Amino acid sequence: MTQEDLELVLSHYPANKKDGLLPILQEIQLHNGYLTDELLAKVGAYLGIPANKVYGVATFYDQFRFHPHGQYHIRVCRGTACHLVGSSTFVEEIEKQLKVTAGNTSKDRKYSLEITNCMGACESSPIVQINETFHTRVNAGDLDKIIRTLKEKTE
Numbered sequence: 616m617t618q619e620d621l622e623l624v625l626s627h628y629p630a631n632k633k634d635g636l637l638p639i640l641q642e643i644q645l646h647n648g649y650l651t652d653e654l655l656a657k658v659g660a661y662l663g664i665p666a667n668k669v670y671g672v673a674t675f676y677d678q679f680r681f682h683p684h685g686q687y688h689i690r691v692c693r694g695t696a697c698h699l700v701g702s703s704t705f706v707e708e709i710e711k712q713l714k715v716t717a718g719n720t721s722k723d724r725k726y727s728l729e730i731t732n733c734m735g736a737c738e739s740s741p742i743v744q745i746n747e748t749f750h751t752r753v754n755a756g757d758l759d760k761i762i763r764t765l766k767e768k769t770e
């Protein structure tokens with residue numbers, strides 16, 4: 616994110632008003648894809664909030680990311696309905712097979728893995744989302760196929 620882009624975002628909010636923090640962080644993430652220490656420090660300076668406090672707020676909320684997504688961003692729902700029908704094992708399988716840990720992006724930037732709360736479609740649980748595509752009622756065999764397809768696409 617350029618300094619110009621950041622200034623444009625900040626211009627939507629008054630300086631030194633702490634209640635602008637969350638919407639500013641959300642808007643920055645929307646533009647940049649993720650937050651960085653440098654961006655957090657600049658937001659803090661603009662709002663008059665110490666950088667460590669800005670960092671504390673940003674890390675408190677699950678919605679904020681500190682790594683760029685991979686080429687394929689994988690979201691596994693671990694809401695109650697999905698968890699009850701096996702989604703918890705999906706995370707381990709994806710981590711093992713694609714060498715990415717939950718909440719992070721693989722070293723080669725091919726995959727990122729996120730565990731989410733309920734995606735709002737429990738009747739179709741368990742759900743795995745790859746970029747914009749939702750896979751519903753996923754079973755172990757489906758997951759194997761999804762992982763195989765991802766590997767083929769990124770070879």
Ligand code: FES
Pocket residue numbers: 692693694695696697698732733734735736737738740741742
């Ligand atoms: S718990 Fe997964 S969609 Fe509701």
